[in-house]
Amino acid sequence: xxxxxxxxxxxxxxxxxxxxxxxxxxxxxxxxxxxxxxxxxxxxxxxxxxxxxxxxxxxxxxxxxxxxxxxxxxxxxxxxxxxxxxxxxxxxxxxxxxxxxxxxxxxxxxxxxxxxxxxxxxxxxxxxxxxxxxxxxxxxxxxxxxxxxxxxxxxxxxxxxxxxxxxxxxxxxxxxxxxxxxxxxxxxxxxxxxxxxxxxxxxxxxxxxxxxxxxxxxxxxxxxxxxxxxxxxxxxxxxxxxxxxxxxxxxxxxxxxxxxxxxx
Amino acid sequence: xxxxxxxxxxxxxxxxxxxxxxxxxxxxxxxxxxxxxxxxxxxxxxxxxxxxxxxxxxxxxxxxxxxxxxxxxxxxxxxxxxxxxxxxxxxxxxxxxxxxxxxxxxxxxxxxxxxxxxxxxxxxxxxxxxxxxxxxxxxxxxxxxxxxxxxxxxxxxxxxxxxxxxxxxxxxxxxxxxxxxxxxxxxxxxxxxxxxxxxxxxxxxxxxxxxxxxxxxxxxxxxxxxxxxxxxxxxxxxxxxxxxxxxxxxxxxxxxxxxxxxxx
Numbered sequence: 001x002x003x004x005x006x007x008x009x010x011x012x013x014x015x016x017x018x019x020x021x022x023x024x025x026x027x028x029x030x031x032x033x034x035x036x037x038x039x040x041x042x043x044x045x046x047x048x049x050x051x052x053x054x055x056x057x058x059x060x061x062x063x064x065x066x067x068x069x070x071x072x073x074x075x076x077x078x079x080x081x082x083x084x085x086x087x088x089x090x091x092x093x094x095x096x097x098x099x100x101x102x103x104x105x106x107x108x109x110x111x112x113x114x115x116x117x118x119x120x121x122x123x124x125x126x127x128x129x130x131x132x133x134x135x136x137x138x139x140x141x142x143x144x145x146x147x148x149x150x151x152x153x154x155x156x157x158x159x160x161x162x163x164x165x166x167x168x169x170x171x172x173x174x175x176x177x178x179x180x181x182x183x184x185x186x187x188x189x190x191x192x193x194x195x196x197x198x199x200x201x202x203x204x205x206x207x208x209x210x211x212x213x214x215x216x217x218x219x220x221x222x223x224x225x226x227x228x229x230x231x232x233x234x235x236x237x238x239x240x241x242x243x244x245x246x247x248x249x250x251x252x253x254x255x256x257x258x259x260x261x262x263x264x
Numbered sequence: 265x266x267x268x269x270x271x272x273x274x275x276x277x278x279x280x281x282x283x284x285x286x287x288x289x290x291x292x293x294x295x296x297x298x299x300x301x302x303x304x305x306x307x308x309x310x311x312x313x314x315x316x317x318x319x320x321x322x323x324x325x326x327x328x329x330x331x332x333x334x335x336x337x338x339x340x341x342x343x344x345x346x347x348x349x350x351x352x353x354x355x356x357x358x359x360x361x362x363x364x365x366x367x368x369x370x371x372x373x374x375x376x377x378x379x380x381x382x383x384x385x386x387x388x389x390x391x392x393x394x395x396x397x398x399x400x401x402x403x404x405x406x407x408x409x410x411x412x413x414x415x416x417x418x419x420x421x422x423x424x425x426x427x428x429x430x431x432x433x434x435x436x437x438x439x440x441x442x443x444x445x446x447x448x449x450x451x452x453x454x455x456x457x458x459x460x461x462x463x464x465x466x467x468x469x470x471x472x473x474x475x476x477x478x479x480x481x482x483x484x485x486x487x488x489x490x491x492x493x494x495x496x497x498x499x500x501x502x503x504x505x506x507x508x509x510x511x512x513x514x515x516x517x518x519x520x521x522x523x524x525x526x527x528x
Contacts, residue, residue: 159439159463163439175427176439177423180445198423
C-alpha cells in the first residue's frame with residue numbers, strides 16, 4: 001500500500017468528512033477521523049476558577065464580605081470530587097450538579113465564616129458556574145470543528161448549566177450529553193457510553209477531548225478515541241497539564257490546534 | 265393598578281426579556297413571557313410525510329421497487345402510536361424512537377410486499393426520519409425566538425435524530441430534551457416535566473409549542489403554557505389543525521407569527 005502524502009490525506013478527508021477510509025486507517029491510524037467529539041468542559045473549555053472568583057466577589061463584596069476570592073473558588077471546587085463520589089458509589093441517588101454545587105456552597109461559606117446570606121442571593125451565587133467564560137481559543141476552534149464533527153459536552157455539568165455556558169460563549173452544541181443523560185458522574189463508564197449511544201455511534205467513532213489525562217484514560221478504556229488539549233495554566237500558572245500522561249490519539253495546544261490536526 | 269399600553273408592555277419585555285414582571289401578569293396574563301419554548305417536531309417543525317416519501321423513493325426505486333411513496337410514508341407513520349404504546353404502558357422497556365422506526369419499517373415493507381432489501385440499505389432508509397426538512401417558516405422564526413427564549417425540542421424523536429434534523433435545517437437548540445432524557449414517550453406527564461427540570465424551571469416558565477391540540481392539552485395539564493401553530497396541510501391538503509381545539513395561551517399561524525406574538 002502506498003503511503004499517503006499529507007495533501008492526499010487531507011483531500012480524502014475533505015471528500016468524506018464523516019467517514020474515515022480503510023486506506024487512511026492502514027496508512028496512518030492516527031488520522032482516522034471520528035464522527036463526534038465529546039468535550040470535558042470545566043478547565044478544558046472554560047476557566048472556572050477566575051469566573052467563580054469574579055462572580056463571588058461581584059455578589060458578596062457589596063454585602064460587606066471580604067476574603068480571597070480565588071481561595072473561595074478553590075475551596076468550592078475542592079468539594080467537587082467528594083460530592084460526586086456519593087453518587088458514583090451508589091450511596092446517594094443521582095442529583096444534578098447544580099444541586100451538589102449548592103450544597104458545596106453552604107460548606108464553603110461556613111469555611112470562610114460567611115453567614116446570613118439570603119436564599120435568593122445564594123441561588124444566584126450558585127449560578128456562578130453558569131456564567132463561566134470560555135478560553136479564547138474555544139469559540140474559533142469550535143466554529144471549525146463543528147463544520148466537520150458532531151460536538152457535544154460530555155461533562156459532569158448538568159443540562160441547564162451547559163446550555164447557559166453555551167449561550168454566553170456562542171457555542172453551538174449538537175446535543176448536551178454527559179452526567180444528566182447518564183444519571184451518573186464521570187469517570188463511571190456509562191457516562192461515556194451513554195454519550196456514544198445518544199448519537200447512535202460506536203465508541204471508536206467518538207473522540208473524548210479533555211485537558212485531563214485521567215478523563216482521557218477512562219474514555220479510552222471504553223474504546224473512545226482521545227485528544228488532549230494543553231491547559232498548563234488551568235488553575236493558575238503552572239497548575240495544569242502541558243502534555244498528556246497517558247497515550248492519546250492527538251495532543252493539541254489549543255482547540256484551534258486540534259482543529260488543524262483534525263483537518264477541520 | 266394602571267393598565268399598560270402595548271408599547272409600554274413591549275418596552276418592559278425588552279428591558280427584562282427573561283423575567284416576566286408581576287405588573288405585566290396583573291395587567292395582561294396572556295403577555296407573561298415564558299423563559300423556555302419546547303417544540304413538538306414531527307408535523308409542527310418538519311414535514312415528515314413528503315420527506316419520508318422522498319427518501320423511500322430515492323433509496324428503493326433504484327432497486328426496482330414501485331409503489332405509492334406517500335402511502336408508504338403514511339403506513340410507516342401509522343405504526344408510530346401503537347409502537348410507543350408498548351413503552352408507555354410499561355409492557356416494554358424504553359427504547360429510542362430509531363429502534364421503533366426500524367421495527368415499523370419491517371412491518372411496512374411486509375405490507376407493501378417489498379422483500380430482500382439488505383440490512384445496510386434498511387439502516388440507511390431508517391435515517392429518512394433524520395433527513396426531514398423544516399417548514400419554511402421554522403428557520404427564520406427560530407432565529408427570532410432563539411434571541412429571546414431557550415429553545416428545545418420536547419419530541420418523541422431521539423437525540424441523534426433531533427441533532428441530525430437540526431444540522432440539516434440550521435436550527436440551534438439549547439439542548440435536546442424529550443423522550444430520550446425522560447425515557448418515556450409523550451403524552452406521559454414525565455416527558456414534559458423532565459424537560460422543565462432539565463432547564464431548572466417551573467412548568468409555568470415553559471411553553472409547549474405544537475400543531476396538535478392533544479399534545480398541548482397534555483402539556484397544559486402539567487402546568488406548562490401552550491402555543492398552537494397551525495399546520496392545516498400537515499399531512500396533505502386539509503389534514504391538519506387550522507386552529508386549536510383546546511384552550512391555549514397563544515394561537516399562531518406560523519413560527520414567525522409566534523415570534524411576533526411573543527415580542528421576539
